[in-house]
Amino acid sequence: MRLPDKTTRLEEAVAHIRDGATIMVGGFGVPGTPFTLIRELVRQGQTGLTVIKNDANEQDMGIDHLLVSGQVRKLISTHIGLNRRAIELLNAGRIEVEFCAQGILAERIHAGGAGLKAIVTDIGLATELTAGKPRVEIDGEAAVIETALRADVALVHADRSDVFGNLGYAAVARNFNPMMAMAADRVIAEAETVLPLGGLAPDAVHTPGPFVDHVVGLEALSEEYQVVRR
Amino acid sequence: MVARAAGEIAPGLVVNLGIGLPTRVVDHLSSDFPVCLHSENGLAGIGPSVPFEAADRNLIDAGGSYVSTIPGSAFFDSSTSFALVRSGRLDLTMLGAFEVAETGDLANWKIPGKFSPGVGGGIELAQKALRVVVLSTHTDRQGNPKLVKTCTLPLTARGCVNRIITDMAVIDVTPQGFALRELADGVGVREVEEATGAPLTVPDGDIPVY
Numbered sequence: 456m457r458l459p460d461k462t463t464r465l466e467e468a469v470a471h472i473r474d475g476a477t478i479m480v481g482g483f484g485v486p487g488t489p490f491t492l493i494r495e496l497v498r499q500g501q502t503g504l505t506v507i508k509n510d511a512n513e514q515d516m517g518i519d520h521l522l523v524s525g526q527v528r529k530l531i532s533t534h535i536g537l538n539r540r541a542i543e544l545l546n547a548g549r550i551e552v553e554f555c556a557q558g559i560l561a562e563r564i565h566a567g568g569a570g571l572k573a574i575v576t577d578i579g580l581a582t583e584l585t586a587g588k589p590r591v592e593i594d595g596e597a598a599v600i601e602t603a604l605r606a607d608v609a610l611v612h613a614d615r616s617d618v619f620g621n622l623g624y625a626a627v628a629r630n631f632n633p634m635m636a637m638a639a640d641r642v643i644a645e646a647e648t649v650l651p652l653g654g655l656a657p658d659a660v661h662t663p664g665p666f667v668d669h670v671v672g673l674e675a676l677s678e679e680y681q682v683v684r685r
Numbered sequence: 686m687v688a689r690a691a692g693e694i695a696p697g698l699v700v701n702l703g704i705g706l707p708t709r710v711v712d713h714l715s716s717d718f719p720v721c722l723h724s725e726n727g728l729a730g731i732g733p734s735v736p737f738e739a740a741d742r743n744l745i746d747a748g749g750s751y752v753s754t755i756p757g758s759a760f761f762d763s764s765t766s767f768a769l770v771r772s773g774r775l776d777l778t779m780l781g782a783f784e785v786a787e788t789g790d791l792a793n794w795k796i797p798g799k800f801s802p803g804v805g806g807g808i809e810l811a812q813k814a815l816r817v818v819v820l821s822t823h824t825d826r827q828g829n830p831k832l833v834k835t836c837t838l839p840l841t842a843r844g845c846v847n848r849i850i851t852d853m854a855v856i857d858v859t860p861q862g863f864a865l866r867e868l869a870d871g872v873g874v875r876e877v878e879e880a881t882g883a884p885l886t887v888p889d890g891d892i893p894v895y
Contacts, residue, residue, distance in 0.1 A: 483726040483763070486743045509763070536802025537749060545801070557725060557806035558767020565764045578771065579808050581790075581843040614743075626743035626760050627727045633762045682740040682751065 458619040458652055463669040468643045469495040471669075472608050475503040475528075479564065479609040479639055480518055481632035483509050484537070487624065488517045489612040489645045490679040492671065496610075497524050505529040507564070507606060509557065509631050511541035516679050522550060531604070533557040554584060559601055561634055566603035568637025568666075573602045609639035613662070616646035617653070620667030621660040629661065636662045643669045647676065686869065688713045689895040690779060690820050690850045694720055698776040699769075701725070701810055704748040707779035707820050723775060725806040727766050730758030747806065767806065771813045778814035780807065782821045782849070784836040787862040787883040789846040791819065792838035804841065811842035823851035823880045830882030832856065832863060853877050855895070861886060867893045 469492060472478060478496075482488030497520045504527050511532060512519050519538055521527050529551040535541040544550045555563070556579050566574050575598045579585040589600045611632040614625035622644055624632055636642050644662075649672040687706065691713035694700055701723045702708050711731075714720065722731040725747040732753035735741075740751035769775060784792040791811050794804040811817055824830055832849060848866075849856045854877045855867035864886040865877060874892070878885050 483747075484745055484749050486726075486745060532803060534803035534805035536805075542802060552803075554803040556804060556808040557763065558770060558809045561763040561767055578812060581812075581840045582804070582808060583839050584804065584808070624760075626741065626754075627724070627745060628743045629760055630727050630763045634764055680742060682737060682742045683749075684737050685749075 458664065460618040461620045461668060461670045462618050462649060463671055465491065465495050465671050468492075468669040468671050469499055471641050471643070472496060472499070472501050474501050476501065476607040477505040477507065479606040479635040480506060480508040481609070481611040481630065481635050482512070482517065483627065483630035484512070485516070485680065485683060486626065487612050487628035487630045487632050488512060489610045490517055490677060491673055492610040492643060492645050493517055493520060494677075497521060497526070500524070500526065502526050503528050505531065507531045507604060509533050509560065511535035511538040513537050513683070514540050529553065531555060531560070533560050556584065561631060563601050563604040564631065564634040564638045567605035568634055571603050573600050575600055604638060606635070606639040607641065609635040609642045611636045611642065611644045613644050613646040615648045615650060615655060616644055616670050617650045617655045617664070618670060619652060620644060620664040620670050621655045622646070622662035622667065623655055623659055624661050633662050637666050641669075642667045643671060645671045645673055647673050686820070686850060686852050689855065689867075690818065693777065693779070693818050693848070693850070696720065699723055699729070699774055701770070701775055701778040701814065703778065703780040703807070703810065705781050707781065708746070708748060708750070710779060710820070723766075723769065724752070725763070725766055727761050727763060728752070728754070728758065729761070729769070730755050732758065767809055770806070770809045773813070773815060775810070775814045777816045777818065778810045779818045779820050780811060782819045782831055783825070783838050784831055784833050785819055785846050785849055785858070786836045787832070787834055787858065789844040789858040790836045791817070791841045791846050792836040793841050795839045797839065807841050811845045816847050817845050819846050819849045821849065821851055823853040823877070830880055833882040853880060856881075856885070859886070864888075865892065867895050870894050
């Protein structure tokens, strides 16, 4: 038997995103952000997107391009403070932002990827973030139901992939990528290195290939991937 | 004040230092001090900061600063990172604050109409770290007390703060409210009381100075 080859051209992979789609985008700051897939999405111009991402990158980087181009209707995020423009768009009412506690966002995505409907937690009970969400009592203590998150398409960045889509991440570029790579109907992984089958040892796989639909090899890493001089 | 805060870190702890002032606490720990520093973005065992020239593009802390690993460091995803926080494995966190109430309520993420970047991992750190130490100036830029009877800003977590270390004093949150423990060098009890927006229990006798 032989595992299938999922290598896909960049344009073709991103063309699966439709107007109005919900997309998950990996990354925490620069590490793990699929800048090449995002650039292609900006080029193709799909609109009305709901974007689920930990942060809004920084100005002129990553999903900031999607915000500037007006392609994003709603952003589900944990913290956008490093992107002044995202804050301005939020304050001007040009985008809707739903904030979520960081680990709860991770767990909602994890649940979506695990085929579960929701998680139950006491995180954020004292905050406005859980206002209006259904409450339950567990062992005599209050808890809130946080619905699972899934997306139409997930865009993730891997350090290495084999052609079947087994993925490995580098250092803290892992962050939200493994959960997002489980939680979408179509998962597109860009990889810095694409290896032949067997190139990744089974024990070295962080995201198993069956979760991944497309592998896009990166020919070069643009400036956005590099160390940011602040 | 930052040097005093470093004294909170006992050997062997797992510690998360919040963005801003708390991050600087690490500068006051010796390189062989046994502690595991945790970063929300998926690193346990944060090593020293590195300059731009030597930075690894895949190795930042949660504040975006370039850091390094040390022997024994581990990388993990965001789900695992907060599992560690929520399940009682995080011994101590140091956070900034806009307001701390005498009940230990913390407000540190939003000023409606002025500042709303999102809460990041702040709620989970405040709510679930086994010990929460706030590191902050005693008053805001307008001179208003940050230590108050009741928070007026949106809460991060209720009843979570154990200790506040400021440029004026070390104050504990007790069932009886704020209790003065130590004074910054050159600061008097009266000044601290005037800069604090809730009653302060003052111990009898000499008060340690830092």
